Amino acid sequence: MAQMTMIQAITDAMRLELERDPNVLVFGEDVGKNGGVFRATEGLQQQFGEERVFDTPLAESGIGGLAIGLGLQGYRSVAEIQFFGFVFEMFDSVAAQAARMRYRSGGRYNSPITFRAPFGGGIKGPELHADSLEGLVAQTPGLKVVIPSNPYDAKGLLISAIRDNDPVVFLEHMKLYRSFRGEVPEGEYTIPLGKANVVREGTDVTIITYGAMVHTSLTAAEEIEKEQGVKVEVIDLRTISPIDIETILASVEKTNRAIVVQEAQKSAGIAAEVVAQINEKAILHLEAPVLRVTAPDTVYPFALVEDDWLPDPKRVKAAIQEVLEF
Amino acid sequence: MSNYVSEIQAEQVSTLSILAADGTVVNEAAMPKLTDEQLRELMSRMVFTRVWDQRAISLSRQGRLGFYAPVAGQEASMIGSQFALDKEDFILPSYRDIPQIVWHGLPLYQAFLYSRGHQQGGIIPEDVNVLMPQIIIGAQIIQTAGVAMGFKLRNKNNVAITYIGDGGTSQGDFYEGINYAGAFNSPAIFVIQNNRYAISVPIEKQTAAETLAQKAVAAGIPGIQVDGMDVLAVYKAVADAAERGRSGGGPTLIEALTYRFGPHTMSGDDPTRYRTNEEESKWETKDPLIRFRKFLENKGIWTAEDEDRVVEEAKEAVSEAIKQADAVEKMTVPGLIDTMFEIAPPHLEEQKKAYLAKEGE
Numbered sequence A: 001m002a003q004m005t006m007i008q009a010i011t012d013a014m015r016l017e018l019e020r021d022p023n024v025l026v027f028g029e030d031v032g033k034n035g036g037v038f039r040a041t042e043g044l045q046q047q048f049g050e051e052r053v054f055d056t057p058l059a060e061s062g063i064g065g066l067a068i069g070l071g072l073q074g075y076r077s078v079a080e081i082q083f084f085g086f087v088f089e090m091f092d093s094v095a096a097q098a099a100r101m102r103y104r105s106g107g108r109y110n111s112p113i114t115f116r117a118p119f120g121g122g123i124k125g126p127e128l129h130a131d132s133l134e135g136l137v138a139q140t141p142g143l144k145v146v147i148p149s150n151p152y153d154a155k156g157l158l159i160s161a162i163r164d165n166d167p168v169v170f171l172e173h174m175k176l177y178r179s180f181r182g183e184v185p186e187g188e189y190t191i192p193l194g195k196a197n198v199v200r201e202g203t204d205v206t207i208i209t210y211g212a213m214v215h216t217s218l219t220a221a222e223e224i225e226k227e228q229g230v231k232v233e234v235i236d237l238r239t240i241s242p243i244d245i246e247t248i249l250a251s252v253e254k255t256n257r258a259i260v261v262q263e264a265q266k267s268a269g270i271a272a273e274v275v276a277q278i279n280e281k282a283i284l285h286l287e288a289p290v291l292r293v294t295a296p297d298t299v300y301p302f303a304l305v306e307d308d309w310l311p312d313p314k315r316v317k318a319a320i321q322e323v324l325e326f
Numbered sequence B: 001m002s003n004y005v006s007e008i009q010a011e012q013v014s015t016l017s018i019l020a021a022d023g024t025v026v027n028e029a030a031m032p033k034l035t036d037e038q039l040r041e042l043m044s045r046m047v048f049t050r051v052w053d054q055r056a057i058s059l060s061r062q063g064r065l066g067f068y069a070p071v072a073g074q075e076a077s078m079i080g081s082q083f084a085l086d087k088e089d090f091i092l093p094s095y096r097d098i099p100q101i102v103w104h105g106l107p108l109y110q111a112f113l114y115s116r117g118h119q120q121g122g123i124i125p126e127d128v129n130v131l132m133p134q135i136i137i138g139a140q141i142i143q144t145a146g147v148a149m150g151f152k153l154r155n156k157n158n159v160a161i162t163y164i165g166d167g168g169t170s171q172g173d174f175y176e177g178i179n180y181a182g183a184f185n186s187p188a189i190f191v192i193q194n195n196r197y198a199i200s201v202p203i204e205k206q207t208a209a210e211t212l213a214q215k216a217v218a219a220g221i222p223g224i225q226v227d228g229m230d231v232l233a234v235y236k237a238v239a240d241a242a243e244r245g246r247s248g249g250g251p252t253l254i255e256a257l258t259y260r261f262g263p264h265t266m267s268g269d270d271p272t273r274y275r276t277n278e279e280e281s282k283w284e285t286k287d288p289l290i291r292f293r294k295f296l297e298n299k300g301i302w303t304a305e306d307e308d309r310v311v312e313e314a315k316e317a318v319s320e321a322i323k324q325a326d327a328v329e330k331m332t333v334p335g336l337i338d339t340m341f342e343i344a345p346p347h348l349e350e351q352k353k354a355y356l357a358k359e360g361e
């Protein structure tokens, strides 16, 4: 098995799918010769030519419409939004068009599109580059939303996303792109969309999280076990829409306590949705209210307070403490 | 001669027309090569569409139709443009462009189902290359850039055609779409049906551009203005654009100067609030049906009996289609849930079960 960073795993997934299926196309701003601003598409144009991997004019709405039109001709677009903060320019295509194509046509047409985009904080980027906008797309019926937390998952999930016949928003946390390597099998493999992963077993508290916060939560879990012997179970959602409630319930029924950790702002987000579902389906198993650890409800701040603004292991540990002592 | 680009470009745009308002030919050189049978077919379709439109308006007033946007006045631009296409060419319509997709093969009763908001209105038959009408103004333009690019990548000899109103050309997506098609040299045809009003806002308040055809200049693609009340001129412009697209010449922007005789839609619009009687009467004298009828009569290939026959056929067909639409099973929430994804995730299965139980009661 190879050791890869998350970005290498993502490139690898696109390469394999481009090889496997002539209908797969990769495009976006600067993805061709330049290989993408993060080099996610590095070498792909060289290998597959300008018809399959190409630069678009600088217009996000155009990228979205192109992907939808190509989908009507049987192409599977992997369309890159250079930074997810630019999704507003394309939002009609993502949320109002691609997500509704199957419904509007009663199943006659679909939108087999993967909208890939970097996002996520902690990298001190300019405005509207890091914002966690996954809640906006997760609330849109007809879209799947995937956020991998490691290289192995990124590859398997991206292959599944590309093969999916419905539109998938695939969000890549920038901080995870190159921060560590992991074992990634050479060939193709898939991880089903909509299935969460128990990344750490425990008996006392469940943390439900995704993306970069998986790592923050794991750090907190390890520290608190060392300090107090508390055994924390950590669930990586991997797909935030739809949410794998089965895995969450099985864990909560075992630990009877849960917290949800998300990097996004607090209100009306994924964490709120997870709390609501636990409330609907497992309230009698709970020994304490389910708490959220999130960013505050402000716009994403300038770089100087970013580290303070983002949830960290300390805040996660405080929440664990709180549900234990309730 | 001015150095300002805008002044140079406005001068460059002239309007293609073939028939005068009295049906005489003013531009023999541009006359498309159509057989008498094809010319009669064009007329039949326009008459049929006018009758269907009148019936749709009255059905709408009776509450027997859903959303409806009248088309009278625009028949030449709608029917002339579709007539220039091959069956395999793809149409991406806007909300008013129902005639084009019906003449391209969508069964009439499905158009009525679409109007009522029934899902089956959008289940396009396999061999019909159209999309259901677009509501979001501009979205169809960028999607057309994609379909056209798909044809090019697949080495198909087809074009993708789409329609937008004068107001729609102010949308960012309009520019993105024509620019994309130009940059990728894709076989797309963008038809602006300039009927002078975006609901109530006149073209003079929409843009400072003297013509909408000149917007092609910025995208580096050919643009042409045609008399949109002249079915032969529209046919000619689209046929030429299709020819260009098929032979690798890329996209074309066509501005058809037209007018809608009725309200914007049947959902409460009152054109007397923003248009004068004089203006409406002036445009009525340019009626595409009158003009083409005179042309055909002069040629001796259209009679009052022909017209009566088509009117009767149209009335019959509309009644039949409404009956067919009425007979279609009701749309259900479980059916709706089934079309959210190829395979419904567990939470939707659960929600579907709840509705099935409710409907079973």
Ligand SMILES: Cc1ncc(C[n+]2csc(CCOP(=O)(O)OP(=O)(O)O)c2C)c(N)n1
Pocket (backbone or CB within 6 Å): B096, B135, B136, B137, B138, B164, B165, B166, B167, B168, B169, B193, B195, B197, B198, B199, B264
């Ligand atoms: C994005 C968007 N904005 C606004 C509307 C509401 N709306 C529907 S039709 C219309 C006017 C369109 O005028 P025009 O483009 O000239 O087309 P016409 O109806 O005259 O053919 C407006 C404002 C819409 N459907 N979509």
